[in-house]
Amino acid sequence: MQALIFDKTKSDWDSTKGFELADVPKPEIEKDTDVIIRVHYAGVCGSDKGIWYRQAFKEQILGSIDAENFPPLERGGIKGEVEKEKHLSPSQSLGALSPRQERVTMKKSFRIIGHEFFGEVVEVGSNVKDIRVGDFVACESHVVCNQCYQCQRGQKEVCTNEKILGISHDGGFAEYARVPAHVVWKTNTGLIRPDVAAMQEPFGNAVHAASKVDLAGKTVAIFGLGPIGLFLLLIARARGAKSIVGVEPNPTSIEMAKKLGIDYVIKLENTNAEKPYAHNQEVTDEIIKITKGVGVDVSFEMAGFNSSVNNCLYATRRGGEIILFGIKIGDFVFENYNRLIVHGFTMHAVIGRQLWQTWETTRALLEDPGNQIQEKLFNVILDHGNGTILPLAQYTKERFEEMINKHPKFLIQM
Numbered sequence: 405m406q407a408l409i410f411d412k413t414k415s416d417w418d419s420t421k422g423f424e425l426a427d428v429p430k431p432e433i434e435k436d437t438d439v440i441i442r443v444h445y446a447g448v449c450g451s452d453k454g455i456w457y458r459q460a461f462k463e464q465i466l467g468s469i470d471a472e473n474f475p476p477l478e479r480g481g482i483k484g485e486v487e488k489e490k491h492l493s494p495s496q497s498l499g500a501l502s503p504r505q506e507r508v509t510m511k512k513s514f515r516i517i518g519h520e521f522f523g524e525v526v527e528v529g530s531n532v533k534d535i536r537v538g539d540f541v542a543c544e545s546h547v548v549c550n551q552c553y554q555c556q557r558g559q560k561e562v563c564t565n566e567k568i569l570g571i572s573h574d575g576g577f578a579e580y581a582r583v584p585a586h587v588v589w590k591t592n593t594g595l596i597r598p599d600v601a602a603m604q605e606p607f608g609n610a611v612h613a614a615s616k617v618d619l620a621g622k623t624v625a626i627f628g629l630g631p632i633g634l635f636l637l638l639i640a641r642a643r644g645a646k647s648i649v650g651v652e653p654n655p656t657s658i659e660m661a662k663k664l665g666i667d668y669v670i671k672l673e674n675t676n677a678e679k680p681y682a683h684n685q686e687v688t689d690e691i692i693k694i695t696k697g698v699g700v701d702v703s704f705e706m707a708g709f710n711s712s713v714n715n716c717l718y719a720t721r722r723g724g725e726i727i728l729f730g731i732k733i734g735d736f737v738f739e740n741y742n743r744l745i746v747h748g749f750t751m752h753a754v755i756g757r758q759l760w761q762t763w764e765t766t767r768a769l770l771e772d773p774g775n776q777i778q779e780k781l782f783n784v785i786l787d788h789g790n791g792t793i794l795p796l797a798q799y800t801k802e803r804f805e806e807m808i809n810k811h812p813k814f815l816i817q818m
């Protein structure tokens with residue numbers, strides 16, 4: 405089957421970019437709890453862009469490919485066979501590798517990218533209870549262990565042993581994907597259109613972020629109007645926020661936010677060259693002005709920049725709430741730490757989606773025609789599909805790179 409992969413034998417992480425379109429073995433049921441999905445649409449997001457430019461997930465991708473190959477004996481091998489190791493190139497079929505000894509000691513060198521996808525179940529393991537062939541499904545991208553301390557206490561989003569689809573577990577930029585049944589989420593295609601269904605995973609991120617506070621009647625600021633910030637705008641509106649202000653440097657995203665009905669949007673123009681971590685005073689002054697000198701009730705940090713975190717601290721009213729969602733590796737500086745305490749902020753860090761509460765809320769929001777969220781997702785964020793849906797067969801590195809830099813969100817169609 406065709407898939408977009410990172411292959412460590414073909415691409416040196418530090419000196420290359422992009423994904424390879426390759427012929428790889430079609431996945432087969434390995435465990436009796438696996439399901440095979442024929443992928444229809446897969447969403448491309450900032451994390452994939454991070455892999456494309458080799459800015460993120462190096463250790464997770466390289467380490468997990470190695471871990472899948474090691475130790476061979478644990479995969480049922482017999483001592484002595486390790487020397488007979490055989491490299492499995494993407495074009496070789498797994499099925500062709502018999503007898504079993506060769507199967508056991510094969511080396512897999514690639515990762516199939518993609519963690520946001522939607523498709524039809526075509527095969528289920530003998531121990532899969534509630535998923536059937538023919539079901540349409542999306543996937544929770546965090547493959548949790550269900551055994552660790554958090555998993556056993558209802559906090560699966562912070563599982564100690566999780567793997568991530570498309571990063572540390574093969575993903576969905578492929579014709580078929582194998583996933584454990586426990587990450588599969590059934591979707592009613594009579595109520596949710598398939599292209600929108602492929603965005604449930606990142607939409608769920610915004611649902612989770614929004615679930616930390618009651619937004620009804622609140623003034624809200626969203627720092628970063630990338631796809632997830634834009635999803636949050638729709639959710640905050642549906643949750644009855646009184647007014648919503650966004651902060652964003654990218655003109656395309658600003659236009660989208662306006663089309664989605666944001667009340668105010670502030671274009672971020674300047675960064676503080678001397679103190680790159682510091683808040684942008686013209687931005688926070690503007691927000692204080694809009695809120696008549698008070699500050700917003702709730703700030704969402706949806707960009708992952710230090711200055712943006714400090715913008716939250718300077719735009720939120722005393723006693724207000726700050727939801728931190730953007731991710732960046734490294735140290736951040738809190739400006740005027742004492743001010744954070746004296747102003748009595750409540751801060752929340754949000755990762756992933758809660759299983760399965762977030763998915764249930766996501767379903768309720770998407771299935772409700774009254775909020776028009778589905779229409780807005782397709783008409784505005786996917787721009788009616790104009791140049792935002794790439795058939796896998798038409799993949800070229802040039803075209804894909806142009807799309808990741810042009811569209812905040814686009815889909816691959818298998």
Ligand SMILES: NC(=O)c1ccc[n+]([C@@H]2O[C@H](COP(=O)([O-])OP(=O)(O)OC[C@H]3O[C@@H](n4cnc5c(N)ncnc54)[C@H](O)[C@@H]3O)[C@@H](O)[C@H]2O)c1
Binds near residue numbers: 712
């Ligand atoms: N916590 C989680 O579970 C989780 C999951 C997915 C993504 N993320 C992170 O959340 C963030 C948003 O995700 P996304 O997919 O929408 O990412 P994205 O990178 O597409 O969007 C970020 C947006 O922020 C804008 N921006 C850049 N600098 C800014 C600044 N200083 N102030 C305000 N806006 C600024 C960018 O122009 C862009 O539109 C990213 O940092 C991403 O890594 C977190």
Ligand SMILES: [Zn+2]
Binds near residue numbers: 449450451519520
């Ligand atoms: Zn994503």
Ligand SMILES: [Zn+2]
Binds near residue numbers: 548
């Ligand atoms: Zn766990």
